[in-house]
Each structure stands twice: as structure tokens, then as C-alpha cells.
Amino acid sequence: MIEAMLNIEISAEKLFSFMGLPITNGLLTSWIVVILLVIASYILSRNIRKVPKTFQNIVESGVEELVGMMQGVLHSRKKAEKFFPLIATIFTFVLISNWLGIFPGVGSIGFNEVSEGVTKFIPLTRSAAADLNFTLAIALISVVMVNILAIKELGAKIHFGKFFNFKGPIEFFVGILEILGEFAKVISFSFRLFGNVFAGEVLLIIMGALAPFLAPIPFLMLEIFVGFIQALVFSMLTLVFLSIAVEHEAH
Amino acid sequence: MSDLLNHLGVDWKLLLAQVVNFAILAFVLTKFAYKPILGMLKKRSDDIEEGLRASEESKERLSKTKIIEEERILAANKKALAMVQAAETTAKVRGEAIMEDSKKKSEGMVESAHKSIEQERGRMAEEVGKEASMFVRMGLEKVIGKMDFNERDNALIAEALKEMKSASTHK
Numbered sequence: 001m002i003e004a005m006l007n008i009e010i011s012a013e014k015l016f017s018f019m020g021l022p023i024t025n026g027l028l029t030s031w032i033v034v035i036l037l038v039i040a041s042y043i044l045s046r047n048i049r050k051v052p053k054t055f056q057n058i059v060e061s062g063v064e065e066l067v068g069m070m071q072g073v074l075h076s077r078k079k080a081e082k083f084f085p086l087i088a089t090i091f092t093f094v095l096i097s098n099w100l101g102i103f104p105g106v107g108s109i110g111f112n113e114v115s116e117g118v119t120k121f122i123p124l125t126r127s128a129a130a131d132l133n134f135t136l137a138i139a140l141i142s143v144v145m146v147n148i149l150a151i152k153e154l155g156a157k158i159h160f161g162k163f164f165n166f167k168g169p170i171e172f173f174v175g176i177l178e179i180l181g182e183f184a185k186v187i188s189f190s191f192r193l194f195g196n197v198f199a200g201e202v203l204l205i206i207m208g209a210l211a212p213f214l215a216p217i218p219f220l221m222l223e224i225f226v227g228f229i230q231a232l233v234f235s236m237l238t239l240v241f242l243s244i245a246v247e248h249e250a251h
Numbered sequence: 252m253s254d255l256l257n258h259l260g261v262d263w264k265l266l267l268a269q270v271v272n273f274a275i276l277a278f279v280l281t282k283f284a285y286k287p288i289l290g291m292l293k294k295r296s297d298d299i300e301e302g303l304r305a306s307e308e309s310k311e312r313l314s315k316t317k318i319i320e321e322e323r324i325l326a327a328n329k330k331a332l333a334m335v336q337a338a339e340t341t342a343k344v345r346g347e348a349i350m351e352d353s354k355k356k357s358e359g360m361v362e363s364a365h366k367s368i369e370q371e372r373g374r375m376a377e378e379v380g381k382e383a384s385m386f387v388r389m390g391l392e393k394v395i396g397k398m399d400f401n402e403r404d405n406a407l408i409a410e411a412l413k414e415m416k417s418a419s420t421h422k
Contacts, residue, residue, distance in 0.1 A: 011260020021264050034272050038279045045283035048291055050298075056288075063288045085285050089277040132259045137269030 008202055012131035013122045025123055026131025029106065033097050033128060066091065069236075073243050083242055086145050090138060091235035094129060098197060098227030101127025102220055107201060108208075129197035129230070132190060139189035142238040143182055150245035159245070185241065189234065196230050387411050 012026030044059055052060055066088055070080035100106060110123035128134045150159045163179050165171040200223045207216040391407060 011258070012265075021268060022262060024260070024265060026260075027265055027268055030269060030272050034276050037276055038283075041280050041283035045287050048287050050291070050295065052291075059284065060288055060292065063285070064292060067289070067292075081289055084289065085277055085281040088285060089273065089280055092280065093273060093276055131265075132261050133265040134269050136261060137266050138273060140266075141270060141273055 008205060010198070012126055012133070015122065015124070024131065024133075025110075025126040026128055026134055029100060029125045030097065030128040030131075030134055032125070033093065033100055036100075037092065037096060063088070066235075070239055073236075073239050074246075079246070083149065083239070086142075086149075086242075087235045087239050090142060090238055091231050094138065094193065094234050095228060095231035097128035097134070098231060099224065101130065101197065101201065102204065102223045102227065107205070127197050127201055129193050130201045132194050135190040135194040135197075136186070138193075138234070139186045142189060142234070143185050143241075146238065146242045146245050147182070149242060153246040189237065193230050193234055196226055200226055383415060384412065387415065 012024035014022045014024050015028065016023050044055060047053070048056060063084075067077070067080050067084060070084065070087060071077050074080050074083070106125045106127065107123045109125070110121055113120050113122050147159070163175045165175040203219055204216060204223060207219050388408070391404075391411065395403070395407070
């Protein structure tokens with residue numbers, strides 16, 4: 001029993017294939033998150049009032065808080081509103097995925113599969129960020145979008161001038177480091193989130209197996225906090241990289 | 252590298268699926284959540300600013316109106332006072348004129364009354380005279396009786412009248 005519960009897999013488990021696309025439990029959870037958010041935003045858009053009610057109030061205060069934070073970094077309300085969709089979507093997607101991952105049933109409801117004579121428990125859902133495909137996808141989007149927005153803001157010549165600088169040997173080397181930095185960003189982004197969430201999952205599984213009652217509660221609270229912090233870190237780092245990339249060089 | 256990625260479960264198809272997920276989410280949230288909410292926040296802050304400006308304006312207008320009102324009341328008071336004063340003066344003048352007029356009229360009336368009394372008195376004296384002569388004639392007829400008229404009458408009448416006249420003047 002415990003052996004089955006302690007079946008920890010670093011990669012998302014494949015549930016079935018659909019037209020050549022392997023449907024994993026991580027992808028399924030990510031779809032659920034997308035569907036939930038689409039429904040919520042649709043309900044919100046239908047009920048937007050000048051004098052806000054509960055749901056609109058919550059969303060508005062969140063939006064205002066995030067825009068304010070972005071304004072502090074970018075020093076402009078206009079820029080903050082311009083880049084808001086990217087930062088806010090990263091934050092919301094990661095946050096809801098993380099929080100959904102600690103929901104009862106996620107990671108614990110599944111089926112047993114016998115392969116090569118070994119019975120293996122496969123959960124139907126898995127915290128979306130505990131699948132490297134999810135974190136890597138968002139990391140790639142973050143870095144690519146930062147570059148695209150910087151090109152839009154400064155022009156391709158100035159932006160690529162940071163990476164390919166032939167003014168001198170030092171500048172040239174700095175350019176190469178900048179290019180490497182972009183790849184490093186992708187790796188650090190994706191593995192930071194993946195590591196945190198996956199570790200949280202493992203922690204909860206182990207705590208649940210060792211002492212199923214009461215003991216996991218503090219860890220669940222910790223995971224709620226970690227889920228929020230990781231979403232914030234991901235979006236804020238994207239924002240900081242963006243603000244550095246779109247800044248006109250002073251010298 | 253490829254082994255490591257495989258071991259971590261990285262699959263380009265899954266990666267693409269997650270990118271598509273993110274793109275769908277970004278599109279939907281931008282359309283249904285961010286734009287309407289940011290628009291509403293902007294509209295609300297604009298409305299509040301407009302409301303504050305309008306209230307400031309109306310306050311200013313109110314204070315200006317108050318000043319104008321006070322000025323008008325003051326002017327109206329002055330005007331009313333002037334009107335009352337003018338009316339008092341006119342009334343005084345007209346009252347004096349009326350008094351003068353009535354005085355003149357009453358004087359005229361008294362005078363005409365005096366005149367008519369005088370005339371009446373004259374007329375009455377005349378009538379008394381006529382009636383007296385008639386009585387005297389009747390008395391004399393009875394007393395004298397059968398005397399010859401033509402001579403004595405006339406002499407007696409004349410004498411009697413003479414007496415009467417003298418008597419009336421003595422009176």
C-alpha cells in the first residue's frame with residue numbers, strides 16, 4: 001500500500017495517447033487550470049460593474065496590486081499596462097496550477113497499471129508545475145517574449161547589439177555572456193519552479209504516508225505559501241528581465 | 252543531453268501543448284479579464300477625478316452666487332428704502348396741497364353762507380314790512396269804519412307808515 005503511494009516519478013506519467021500526442025497527468029491538470037480560468041474570466045467579464053461586487057472586487061484588488069508593483073519596476077503606468085498581460089498570465093497560470101496541485105485528490109486519485117509484471121499506481125492528475133514540460137514552456141515563453149518586446153520597444157539593431165558587440169574584445173565577450181545568460185534564464189526559470197513544486201509534492205506524499213492525520217496540515221500551508229511565492233518569483237523575474245531589456249541604455 | 256531530457260519527461264509535443272495552453276490562457280484572460288478590469292479601473296479613477304473637480308467647481312460657484320446674492324439683497328434694500336422715502340415726501344407734499352385746498356373750499360363755503368344769510372334777512376324784512384302794512388290796513392278799516400276813504404285813508408296810511416317806520420327804526 002505504502003509502496004504504491006510512494007511511487008514517485010520525476011516525469012509526468014502518460015495516461016493515454018491522442019493522435020500521437022501523449023496525454024500526461026501534468027498536461028491534464030494544466031488543461032483543467034486553463035478551463036477553470038477561462039470560465040472564471042468569462043463569468044467576470046459578463047458581470048463587470050462600475051460598483052464592483054465580491055468577485056470583481058477580489059480580481060480588481062489583485063490587478064491593481066500587480067499593476068502597482070509593475071509600475072514601481074517600470075516607472076510608468078502606461079508600460080505597466082502594456083506588459084501586464086504577459087506578467088499577469090504567468091502569475092495566474094503558475095499560481096492556480098500550484099494551488100490546484102495541493103487540492104485533495106490531485107495526485108492521489110488514479111489507477112493501477114501493470115507493466116512488465118509490476119503494478120504501478122498512476123495518478124490521474126499531478127501538479128502542473130511538477131512536470132518539466134510546463135515550467136520549461138513558460139520559461140521559454142518568458143524569455144522569448146522579453147526579447148520580442150525589447151525588439152519592439154528598442155528596435156532589432158539596438159537589442160541584438162547587446163549580444164553581438166564588436167566594439168572591443170571585452171564588449172564581444174560580454175555579448176557572448178549575454179547570449180549564454182538567456183539560456184541560463186530558461187534553465188533557472190524552469191528548474192526553480194519545477195524543483196520547488198516537485199519537492200513540495202514529494203514532501204506531501206511522504207508526510208501523508210508517514211502520518212496521514214494532522215501532521216501534513218502545516219506542510220499543506222507551507223505549500224500554499226510556496227505556491228504563491230513561486231508564482232510571484234517567476235512573474236517578478238520576468239518583469240525585471242523585461243524592464244532591463246526595454247530600458248534605453250543611459251551611456 | 253537527450254537522455255537527461257527524456258528522463259525528466261521533456262517531450263517537444265508536450266512542450267508545444269503547454270505553450271498552446273499558455274497562449275490560449277493569455278488571449279482569453281487579456282480579452283475577458285485584464286482589458287475590462289483595467290478599463291474599468293481607469294474609468295473609475297477618471298470618474299472620481301471628474302467628480303472631485305465638479306464638486307470643487309460647484310463649491311466655488313456657490314460661494315460666488317452667495318456673494319452676488321448678498322450684493323443683490325443689499326441693493327434691493329437700498330432701493331426699497333429710497334422708494335419709501337420718496338413715497339413719504341410725495342405723501343407729505345400731496346397732504347399739504349389737499350389741506351390747503353380744503354381750507355380754501357371751506358372758507359368759500361362760509362363766505363357764501365354769510366352772503367345767503369344776508370340776502371335772506373333782507374328778503375324777510377321786506378316781507379315783514381308788506382305783511383305789517385296789510386295788518387295795519389285791516390286794523391284801520393275796523394277802527395275807522397265809515398270814514399271817507401279817499402282823503403283820510405291816504406293821509407292816515409301815510410301817517411301810520413311813517414309811525415311804523417319810525418317804530419321799526421327805533422327798534
